[in-house]
Amino acid sequence: xxxxxxxxxxxxxxxxxxxxxxxxxxxxxxxxxxxxxxxxxxxxxxxxxxxxxxxxxxxxxxxxxxxxxxxxxxxxxxxxxxxxxxxxxxxxxxxxxxxxxxxxxxxxxxxxxxxxxxxxxxxxxxxxxxxxxxxxxxxxxxxxxxxxxxxxxxxxxxxxxxxxxxxxxxxxxxxxxxxxxxxxxxxxxxxxxxxxxxxxxxxxxxxxxxxxxxxxxxxxxxxxxxxxxxxxxxxxxxxxxxxxxxxxxxxxxxx
Numbered sequence: 001x002x003x004x005x006x007x008x009x010x011x012x013x014x015x016x017x018x019x020x021x022x023x024x025x026x027x028x029x030x031x032x033x034x035x036x037x038x039x040x041x042x043x044x045x046x047x048x049x050x051x052x053x054x055x056x057x058x059x060x061x062x063x064x065x066x067x068x069x070x071x072x073x074x075x076x077x078x079x080x081x082x083x084x085x086x087x088x089x090x091x092x093x094x095x096x097x098x099x100x101x102x103x104x105x106x107x108x109x110x111x112x113x114x115x116x117x118x119x120x121x122x123x124x125x126x127x128x129x130x131x132x133x134x135x136x137x138x139x140x141x142x143x144x145x146x147x148x149x150x151x152x153x154x155x156x157x158x159x160x161x162x163x164x165x166x167x168x169x170x171x172x173x174x175x176x177x178x179x180x181x182x183x184x185x186x187x188x189x190x191x192x193x194x195x196x197x198x199x200x201x202x203x204x205x206x207x208x209x210x211x212x213x214x215x216x217x218x219x220x221x222x223x224x225x226x227x228x229x230x231x232x233x234x235x236x237x238x239x240x241x242x243x244x245x246x247x248x249x250x251x252x253x254x255x
Contacts, residue, residue, distance in 0.1 A: 001026055001052065002249070004059065007079045009166070011072050012242035014104035015059075017111050017167055018118025024159040024251055026052060028151050031253040038144040047134055047145075054126040058097035061089045070105060096125040096220045103224075108231040111168035111238065116227035123190040125220035129213070131198025145195060149188045155254035156180055156187075166245050168238060 005023050008016035029048050033041040064084035066073040077084060084090075093101070100117045103109060109117075130136075136145065157180055164172025197216055201209050 001056075003080055004056070005249070007076050009242075009246065010079075011075060012239050013072060014107065014109050014111075014114045015101065015118075016242075017114040017163060018122075020163055020166070020249075021115060021118070021159055022052075022055065022122070023249070024155050024162075024254075025152070027251045028155050028254055029148065032147075032151055038147060039140040040144060043134075043141065044144050047130060047136065050133055051122075051127065051130045054094075054130065055097075055122055057088055058094045058101075058121075060084075060086075061091065061093045062098065062101045064089050065093065066101075066105075094121075094125070096121040096217060096224065099221060099224055103228055107234045107239065109227075109235065110229060110231070111163065111171060113227045113229055115163070117224055119187065119190070120220055120223050120227065123187070123194055124223055125217055127191065127194035128197035128201060128216060131195055132201035132209075135202060136195075137199060137202055142195070145191070149191060151254070152187055153184050156184055158254050166247070167242050169241070 001019075001023050005016060005019040008019050026048065029044070032038065033044055033048075038044045060082050063073045063076040064082060067077055067084075076082070082089070092098075100121050103117065104114060131145075136142075157177065160176070160180070160183075161172040164170065164176070170176055197212070200212055204212055
């Protein structure tokens with residue numbers, strides 16, 4: 001995950017924004033697992049890896065499949081040594097993630113757009129599928145699932161300030177800190193909704209389950225429109241700011 005972010009950041013691609021936030025999340029969850037914060041750390045590790053694989057597959061697939069369109073896709077594939085011959089990377093990209101990446105390649109988004117698009121795709125579209133894939137439904141599993149909310153609350157300020165320092169100073173300003181509570185409420189609400197949808201997937205017969213998954217996907221695609229603000233010209237200011245603020249990453253646990 002670190003290498004993915006580093007490659008994106010080196011090119012100042014909009015997708016580097018969510019990749020950095022995701023790096024913060026996975027690092028902190030790993031730290032809390034190692035310090036026995038969860039009822040079942042092994043199960044939560046499997047859950048986290050499965051969840052990350054959804055993002056990684058969409059990411060790798062998109063850059064593999066757009067090498068002939070974009071020079072930066074070739075750079076991403078080459079620098080990360082992505083094996084584009086893998087069968088799973090030749091399948092159509094998850095529509096919600098494809099929408100995110102297609103929008104971002106225009107370089108007409110704000111940093112907050114990129115965060116919102118990534119969170120929407122990963123939580124509102126994919127999280128319920130992971131709940132279903134791993135058959136998460138017991139009380140202990142729900143407790144561990146909800147404990148992730150505590151980690152998100154602990155890291156949101158630090159992660160947002162770092163993202164702001166690298167990509168948009170607005171995010172690291174005192175004024176923007178007022179939005180943290182709203183952001184956390186949205187994240188926690190989205191995670192609860194994903195849990196509820198996952199329970200529906202688990203209990204539904206296969207034909208109905210497929211329809212439920214398609215409905216969740218459609219909802220996520222619709223929700224993405226709120227983050228597609230549609231700047232009319234390439235956002236050169238954010239690109240220049242990113243190019244001037246590259247720095248090594250130093251993530252520490254948020255407690």
